Amino acid sequence: MQGGFFGGGSGGSVCMSTVSMEDNVVMSSEDSSSPDEGELELGLGLSLGGAAGFKGSGPRGCQQYARILTAKDLPSKVSSSSSSSTTSSSSTLSRAIATAGTKRTADSVAASNGVASSQVVGWPPIRSHRMHIMVNQAKSQVTEEFSSMNKRKNAVEEKVGNKNINTDNTKARTSLFVKVNMDGTLIGRKVDLNAHGCYETLAQALENMFLRTTTTVNMTRLSTPEHKNMIDAKRHSQLLGGSSEFVLTYEDKDGDWMLVGDVPWGMFTSSVKRLRIMRTSEATGLGK
Amino acid sequence: MNYFPDEVLEHIFDFVTSQRDRNSVSQVCKPWYKIESSSRQKVFVGNCYAISPERVIERFPGLKSITLKGKPHFADFNLVPPDWGGFVYPWIEAFARNNMGLEELKLKRMIISDECLELISRSFANFKSLVLVSCEGFSTDGLAAIASNCSFLRELDLQENDVEDHRGHWLSCFPDTCTSLVSLNFACLKGDVNLAALERLVARSPNLRSLRLNHAVPLDILQKILMRAPHLVDLGVGSYVHDPDSETYNKLVTALQKCKSVRSLSGFLEAAPQCLSAFHLICPNLTSLNLSYAPGIHGTELRKLIRHCRKLQRLWILDCIGDEGLEVVASSCKDLQEIRVFPSDPFVGNAAVTEVGLVALSSGCPKLHSILYFCQQMTNAALITVAKNRPNFTRFRLCILDPTKPDAVTNQPLDEGFGAIVHSCKGLRRLSMSGRLTDRVFLYIGMYAEQLEMISIAFAGDTDEGMQYLLNGCKKLRKLEIRDCPLAMQRF
Numbered sequence: 001m002q003g004g005f006f007g008g009g010s011g012g013s014v015c016m017s018t019v020s021m022e023d024n025v026v027m028s029s030e031d032s033s034s035p036d037e038g039e040l041e042l043g044l045g046l047s048l049g050g051a052a053g054f055k056g057s058g059p060r061g062c063q064q065y066a067r068i069l070t071a072k073d074l075p076s077k078v079s080s081s082s083s084s085s086t087t088s089s090s091s092t093l094s095r096a097i098a099t100a101g102t103k104r105t106a107d108s109v110a111a112s113n114g115v116a117s118s119q120v121v122g123w124p125p126i127r128s129h130r131m132h133i134m135v136n137q138a139k140s141q142v143t144e145e146f147s148s149m150n151k152r153k154n155a156v157e158e159k160v161g162n163k164n165i166n167t168d169n170t171k172a173r174t175s176l177f178v179k180v181n182m183d184g185t186l187i188g189r190k191v192d193l194n195a196h197g198c199y200e201t202l203a204q205a206l207e208n209m210f211l212r213t214t215t216t217v218n219m220t221r222l223s224t225p226e227h228k229n230m231i232d233a234k235r236h237s238q239l240l241g242g243s244s245e246f247v248l249t250y251e252d253k254d255g256d257w258m259l260v261g262d263v264p265w266g267m268f269t270s271s272v273k274r275l276r277i278m279r280t281s282e283a284t285g286l287g288k
Numbered sequence: 289m290n291y292f293p294d295e296v297l298e299h300i301f302d303f304v305t306s307q308r309d310r311n312s313v314s315q316v317c318k319p320w321y322k323i324e325s326s327s328r329q330k331v332f333v334g335n336c337y338a339i340s341p342e343r344v345i346e347r348f349p350g351l352k353s354i355t356l357k358g359k360p361h362f363a364d365f366n367l368v369p370p371d372w373g374g375f376v377y378p379w380i381e382a383f384a385r386n387n388m389g390l391e392e393l394k395l396k397r398m399i400i401s402d403e404c405l406e407l408i409s410r411s412f413a414n415f416k417s418l419v420l421v422s423c424e425g426f427s428t429d430g431l432a433a434i435a436s437n438c439s440f441l442r443e444l445d446l447q448e449n450d451v452e453d454h455r456g457h458w459l460s461c462f463p464d465t466c467t468s469l470v471s472l473n474f475a476c477l478k479g480d481v482n483l484a485a486l487e488r489l490v491a492r493s494p495n496l497r498s499l500r501l502n503h504a505v506p507l508d509i510l511q512k513i514l515m516r517a518p519h520l521v522d523l524g525v526g527s528y529v530h531d532p533d534s535e536t537y538n539k540l541v542t543a544l545q546k547c548k549s550v551r552s553l554s555g556f557l558e559a560a561p562q563c564l565s566a567f568h569l570i571c572p573n574l575t576s577l578n579l580s581y582a583p584g585i586h587g588t589e590l591r592k593l594i595r596h597c598r599k600l601q602r603l604w605i606l607d608c609i610g611d612e613g614l615e616v617v618a619s620s621c622k623d624l625q626e627i628r629v630f631p632s633d634p635f636v637g638n639a640a641v642t643e644v645g646l647v648a649l650s651s652g653c654p655k656l657h658s659i660l661y662f663c664q665q666m667t668n669a670a671l672i673t674v675a676k677n678r679p680n681f682t683r684f685r686l687c688i689l690d691p692t693k694p695d696a697v698t699n700q701p702l703d704e705g706f707g708a709i710v711h712s713c714k715g716l717r718r719l720s721m722s723g724r725l726t727d728r729v730f731l732y733i734g735m736y737a738e739q740l741e742m743i744s745i746a747f748a749g750d751t752d753e754g755m756q757y758l759l760n761g762c763k764k765l766r767k768l769e770i771r772d773c774p775l776a777m778q779r780f
Contacts, residue, residue: 120772121366121367125364125687125746126630128450129422130581
């Protein structure tokens with residue numbers, strides 16, 4: 001990496017001979033014995049370009065140093081809908097910036113939903129661009145030939161099985177994350193369509209994500225399972241039945257906005273690009 | 289000391305091309321410093337904050353080509369805050385203001401805006417080459433500016449950048465008078481491209497030798513392009529979705545028969561079905577194959593393809609090749625020097641390769657010296673065997689998907705295995721480790737890894753002693769990446 005530990009790569013004397021206090025590349029440690037004026041202190045750490053150090057000399061001069069970033073400083077990638085909402089509500093300013101930051105970051109947060117090995121930030125060490133492509137390729141693979149997709153899944157499962165590695169069916173499946181936005185809500189969510197096999201569970205998941213605050217209160221008042229089923233059924237119809245304030249729609253491959261629920265599930269997942277929970281009043285004009 | 293006039297010295301220095309050598313030359317004496325600095329055309333800056341653009345301009349007035357690196361390597365893995373920096377604008381603005389005759393710009397992990405791209409395109413009349421690796425901050429509008437205004441553009445190479453796609457008309461911006469293209473790589477672009485403009489561009493670029501397409505270029509266009517550019521040396525296939533019985537496929541075969549110069553193949557960003565027999569024609573001449581973005585290619589078809597690649601020197605592949613597939617590589621690719629095995633589904637945590645594949649490669653490929661290997665598990669025994677088989681490793685990067693996993697058989701830390709690697713591979717310059725590791729491994733590294741220049745460590749070690757062994761022992765260490773290691777950090 002080129003992070004200024006030792007003042008720059010193989011451009012030996014180009015960098016080192018002219019590194020001066022203004023250049024201030026490397027960070028000193030938090031050792032209290034401060035270095036002499038004009039002497040560079042080499043230390044471990046990711047060089048933080050941001051603030052004062054690299055815009056020329058600041059009044060703090062050689063006392064500038066930076067903390068080594070750890071996973072604590074970076075947005076928690078441990079995902080599940082509840083933890084990401086906790087993060088955004090309680091985060092510090094820097095974390096909020098990082099979370100809201102690059103598209104890369106947001107996508108990799110979503111993509112690492114619910115899987116153990118990726119609950120660690122930045123692990124496995126794969127370039128964000130490559131991670132992006134993996135997620136998007138999983139999506140487009142669904143749109144292409146179904147049979148080749150299934151063959152591949154089986155092949156991977158087979159190979160992995162041969163090595164006596166523990167697998168289960170869910171692990172061999174690829175994810176198909178699509179964005180979900182709801183009218184009136186600024187921040188969108190992402191949902192893995194492949195984690196659901198039918199419209200009902202998808203609708204339920206979306207309702208949990210977006211409408212939970214209004215229905216939760218009602219739910220707790222009822223104690224019998226019978227009532228709970230009734231509520232569930234009612235909730236099902238909230239998004240699918242068109243009898244509530246909101247309706248679930250999706251943008252397909254051709255860029256058209258369609259009502260969710262008309263076509264078979266498989267056809268739906270192969271053509272969906274993103275979802276939108278639209279106000280029923282706006283949705284007039286959609287439909288078969 | 290100076291028995292020769294300056295012109296003679298300058299002429300001699302022209303033969304000194306490596307940056308390190310030129311830096312050494314410049315330190316011999318003052319006259320040599322002056323002559324070397326005024327004649328240097330290519331400058332490499334490993335850290336864009338290590339030196340100011342003004343200083344570079346002052347020292348190297350004849351600068352024509354510059355390489356700049358910005359964010360640290362860890363930025364690739366979202367371990368660096370997005371507001372870290374690495375902006376190239378100050379450099380370009382300074383070059384433009386000082387009327388530098390910039391011709392080549394190569395950036396890695398930097399932020400470059402559309403405004404900056406436009407400034408480049410307007411400020412440097414002889415601008416020839418733009419290479420962007422892992423950069424961000426720009427859109428296809430910036431590319432349109434480059435295409436429109438750089439009349440002598442030879443190279444536009446976009447590698448793994450995060451580019452905002454405004455449904456590019458940028459390809460149509462290359463004027464009809466632009467016939468100088470040698471290399472065009474837009475594989476990382478997410479959006480559609482104007483296919484007709486692409487075809488016309490290829491048709492009027494007789495010097496085109498390297499072309500890497502993005503996923504939006506379908507097979508029938510590929511076939512037409514290949515017919516127009518049979519002298520291609522480096523090909524990146526975009527979309528490989530086809531019907532093997534179709535006319536298009538037959539035309540592709542004909543076109544590939546004419547491409548006798550292809551030495552490097554990549555892409556296949558979408559591939560279905562897998563029939564790759566059309567490419568078997570060019571495999572025997574391939575020295576470089578990158579299928580790491582092609583999860584659609586695996587199993588029998590992949591192995592068949594590899595068996596044809598007898599001259600392969602560099603292979604980038606996904607782990608769906610499996611240990612079996614790696615055994616095929618080991619038996620077919622005797623010239624292999626570098627291999628990278630990436631996980632095909634990093635979020636699942638189940639890589640399809642293990643220590644078996646690694647051992648097979650080490651025993652089958654005598655010239656193998658550089659490896660990046662993402663795997664499910666590793667054992668000390670395997671690493672010791674690998675070290676014995678292949679003492680010529682210069683780069684050894686192992687990533688076990690579960691970062692603290694011990695030896696899969698004995699449950700011991702992997703200290704002995706990595707110790708064997710550093711002990712046996714005397715020329716090792718770069719090392720990345722993973723798995724369960726204690727201070728002991730650092731003791732070995734400090735003792736044996738004399739040539740080590742770069743090391744990446746994660747979740748390793750127990751105490752500060754480990755770091756002390758490392759820092760005291762490896763005299764040539766230049767780059768150190770650490771994350772999540774239990775160090776008090778007070779002594780450093």
